[in-house]
Amino acid sequence: MVSSMTQTLQLDTLEMRQVYAKTLKELAAADDRVIALEADLSSSMSTGRLKDEIPNQYLNLGIMEANMMGVTAGLSLTGRKPFVHSFGQFVTRRAFDQIFVSLAYAKLNAVLVGSDAGVTAEHNGGTHMTFEDMGLMREVPNAKVYEVSDAVQFAYILRKAYREGGVNYIRTIRKNAVHLYEEGETFEKAKVLTEGKDITIVACGILVAEALKAAEQLKEKGISATVIDMFSIKPLDVETLIASAKQTGAVLTAENHNVNGGLGSAVAEVLGENYPVPLYRIGVREQFGQVGKLDYLKEFYGLTASNIVEHAHKLVQRKK
Amino acid sequence: MVTVTNSLSAFADKIRYYTLKELGHTGFGHYGGSLSIVEVLAVLYGKHINKNVHDPHNPDRDYFVLSKGHGGPALYATLFLKGFISEDVLYSLNQNGTTLPSHPDRNLTPGVEMTTGSLGQGISVAAGIAYSNKLDGRSNYTYCIVGDGELNEGECWEAFxxxxxxRLNHLIVFIDDNKKQLDGPTKDIIDPLDFVEKLKSFGFASCRVDGSSTTAIDEAIEQAKLVTDKPIAIVLDTIKGQGVPYLEQKADNHHIRPNEEDKKALQEAIEQLEQRMKDGE
Known part of the structure; x- marks a missing residue:
């Protein structure tokens, strides 16, 4: 499927925010119970036009995320299907108790979309750079947690969350993602993008592209790597993960997030309990965010193909 | 009118009676803030809330959210008297495995519309319900009780x-102004100033009524239903422990684990209410 992918990594034509607005508009046209909620970040997420296009299915609450979650609960209680967006830290950190009690504990439905994942917050800096949102949301019983890597995947996961109900958290970047999948692709299981025998690299979000680049570079060193796009952090595709760990005997995770709480933790927990192998987690460690350009920030926090290569190499050595 | 007034006041007696019996069975609980909302619950469930025990999910029903979830025991006594739960269940408050937890849970207790107890959240949910019903062109009402202490929470003011x-004119909010929060008088902790004026400045029609008078509360709700262009806030002038003089005078009456003296006084209150209920029959 993706054998030639790594040579041809290009950006999707649609920005992720445009994917969000387009998918919401389609869902809203098909179901008048769908409603989009914003807390004064419509312009940032390309949902501003929905105000005119679907006026009865769009609600901008102003800058009040806690109240937005409560209103979301009220909308769900009356049978509506709310899609809620803000920057990741405002969705999760700021309104966590509201999500926990009024939505999850009350067993109501919401699709929560946190944008500007991790370092892609760039010049909004440390206050806006969230490396802990997936960890927080993973602690919420029965909540589903996704980090999407590609436009086709994002549209699919939005529809999947709409279909399945419950509390869903979808983490995304706002701008163009790398093009990985063709229209019609489904995302019910983790995506094995390359198959190798020496190491498994499990990544999500913008680190999937880095993992694919790393796999190419590792090939030149005689190391063959499996790359898995683990877009669903919870529930985690345990079957695919363990099968791959058995095949390669070493696992490296890579995420634009704190290594504690997110993908790295989820993978470590499953392997630790089921099939321990040498493991390394690439991600942010005991650090806050900061301002900077994307390339600088990726380099600073080690979220790069070259860092993956370095640690993959060490892991393979550890196997011996 | 006299008949309705009498029956609402008699209904309040029953709610208070069963609230005390329920908390007595448990042996501890939020007496103060449960008793201060008895009269408003009597007026709401005795007259205004259109919700059928046999059709509790009808989309045209009136919604009630107890944002001050600590008043759960009074709500449960009311739901028992309205046929949503049995007397056995009523006395299972806070027992292991119960369907009646301290704070209301929509997934556990029939008749409970929304899970509350983390203060400040229920009022947002009520606002969301009222907004949703307005979008659908429904004429049903959403009623919500918030506590005066609860209004410390910023989320309440977001919701307002x-x-x-x-302009959610079918949202009727009651502020249970019993003047105390857990750690003491509200005016000493965070002075609430004038709730009526505050709510008016947030775009509400607002008034203050005697929260121990079912007649006054009923009249305020009737007036509220005439408002067509804004939400309504009815500030209830209440007393923590309302209707049980012994508790009204007790300084620390938020959460009580009755000692022998308390138990005796509470038993006397139960007997007095029982007598009034018999006399009224």
Whole structure:
């Protein structure tokens, strides 16, 4: 499927925010119970036009995320299907108790979309750079947690969350993602993008592209790597993960997030309990965010193909 | 009118009686803030809330959210008297495995519309319900009780801005102004100043009534239903422990684990209410 992918990594034509607005508009046209909620970040997420296009299915609450979650609960209680967006830290950190009690504990439905994942917050800096949102949301019983890597995947996961109900958290970047999948692709299981025998690299979000680049570079060193796009952090595709760990005997995770709480933790927990192998987690460690350009920030926090290569190499050595 | 008034006041007696019996069975609980909302619950469930025990999910029903979830025991006594739960269940409050937890849970207790107890959240949910029903062109009402202490929470004021902006005239909010929060008098902890004026400035129609008078509360709700362009806030002038003089005078009456003296006084209150209920029959 993706054998030639790594040579041809290009950006999707649609920005992720445009994917969000387009998918919401389609869902809203098909179901008048769908409603989009914003807390004064419509312009940032390309949902501003929905105000005119679907006026009865769009609600901008102003800058009040806690109240937005409560209103979301009220909308769900009356049978509506709310899609809620803000920057990741405002969705999760700021309104966590509201999500926990009024939505999850009350067993109501919401699709929560946190944008500007991790370092892609760039010049909004440390206050806006969230490396802990997936960890927080993973602690919420029965909540589903996704980090999407590609436009086709994002549209699919939005529809999947709409279909399945419950509390869903979808983490995304706002701008163009790398093009990985063709229209019609489904995302019910983790995506094995390359198959190798020496190491498994499990990544999500913008680190999937880095993992694919790393796999190419590792090939030149005689190391063959499996790359898995683990877009669903919870529930985690345990079957695919363990099968791959058995095949390669070493696992490296890579995420634009704190290594504690997110993908790295989820993978470590499953392997630790089921099939321990040498493991390394690439991600942010005991650090806050900061301002900077994307390339600088990726380099600073080690979220790069070259860092993956370095640690993959060490892991393979550890196997011996 | 006299008949309705008498029956609402008699209904309040019953709610208070069963609230005391329920808490007595448990042996501890939020007496103060449960008793201060007995009269408003009597007026709501005795007259205004259109919700059928046999059709509890009808989309045209009136909604009730107890944002001050600590008043759960009084709500449960009311739901028992309205046929939503049995007397056995009523006395299972806070027992292991119960369907009646301290704070209301929509997934556990029939008749409970929304899970509350983390203060400040229920009012946002009520605003969301009222907004949703307004979008659908429904004429049903959403009633919500918030506590005076609860209004320390910023989320309440977010919800008030939202309700005022969207002119949710079928949202009727009661503020249980019993003047005490857990750690002491509200005016000493965070002075509430004038709730009526505050709510007016947030775009509400607002008034203050005697929260121990079912007649006054009923009249305020009737007036509220005439308002067509804004949400309504009815500030209830209440007393923590209302209707049980012994508790009204007790300084620390938020959460009580009765000692022998308390137990005796509470038993006397139960007997007095029982007598009044018999006399009224």
């Amino acid at each position: 801005q939202f309700a005022g902006h969207h």
